[in-house]
Amino acid sequence: GGVGFTQYATAAYTDNILDEYTYYGVDLIKSKYKVDWKNPNPKDTVKCTQEIVNEIATEVALNAMENYEMFPTALEDHFGGSQRASVIAACTGLTASIATGNSNAGLNAWYLAMLLHKEGWSRLGFFGYDLQDQCDSANSHAIRPDEGCIGELRGANYPNYAM
Template identity: 80%
Template sequence: VETHPGLVDDCYVTVFTGDQELADDLEPQFVIDVEKLFPAKQAEALSAAVGKSLWQAIHVPTIASRTCDGGMTSRWSAMQIGMSFIAAYRMCAGEAAVADLSYAAKHAGVIQMASHLPARRARGPNEPGGLGFGIFSDIIQANRKYPNDPAKASLEVVGAGVMLYDQIWLGAYMSGGVGFTQYATAAYTDNILDEYTYYGMDYIKDKYKVDWRNPSSEDRVKPTYDVVNDMATEVTLNAMEQYEQFPTLMEDHFGGSQRAGVIAAASGLTCSIGTGNSNAGLNGWYLSMLLHKDGWSRLGFFGYDLQDQCGCANSLSIRGDEGAIGELRGPNYPDYAM
């Protein structure tokens, strides 16, 4: 069966290895240069872990995964790998002849981007809900581009995150589409979230002497709840005052959920950057929601109130994703929101 090239022209294969000598011997267009594309510490750790082995990074045609599911990625790539081996080595195409190769290509030698979701989600492997937040942050790689501006790097992750987790995962996969687009665009259009976040950066520098432009564990603030309370309250009240002072802000973020999400994001970023602790940032988010409701009576549509009021209590729970530290979490828990 012939396929129009235009339908599959976004598929490609690149390779990466921890052996720089091997990488130098390969065509540059096919190589992911770990030393150039990762911050020095990450590159060193990744190269040591990969060692002398050679891995492929495969991007299957978008139409394949959209027609089927996330699990299609490994099946599709395994089929192409198998056919390439069969053609190159004049192999028989029967199951017995290629059984080990098929097992390696489909299972043993595959690392999916996302972990498998529980059966109740009724999803295949490698779906957006299984992509951990820490992995996602590394994928965006904004800290490589903005090493001296963790606020900007974090805002880039937020912008991409609301697209994948809110618009695609929550908005489409989980709910069928109920306006999540408007809720998420507030985080990556204009510079309102940026303004609130940089206010927080100025605050932690002035009050806590955190040199946020030069990230270091030496000057991070110990993440006590008093600290989270102070940072999140300052940023939240400033943002609420801005909305009340400038009508155009309220017109731009016309929904309560938009305002709640943006204010909480700025509060969470301030707490996490100021302390170097993702759980402190998470609690800054949840505290902001409570302050917001206390000040303006509600957050947004009715269902939005639930998950962000119980979140603080759940942030250190023993339940799977819900109780994991931020870097190990994904969006796969019942009260996940943004």
């Protein structure tokens, strides 16, 4: 279970849409926080707080959801919702990570995007692809070693990310 296949296929299958939503996010952090994502500099990063993550994740996720609603074919074509959920979460996580220079901020933005998606459209996908697998908010600050590590130190057996 989990996001393995979806993440494997999403990059190729949704490339332009994922790019569009990610560019919206990085343009947002450039205009709002003065983060020059084209020329990264640790001095330009935004302070990594939950409020900043919430703000970025909400703005980017809602923009992506609004864009999907403008194009119903893309809305339904993205693998019953599971790729749609992953695209929204990926652009949100990327934006928060780039803004803060912190991988855990990106993970928290990813999980918040999943929660926003679930609240907005009542489901993340079809069959078993749903909230319990995708909204791993508890894993962001877990005590168990592999689940609580920062992104760079999580092992190959991290839940739901096997490929």
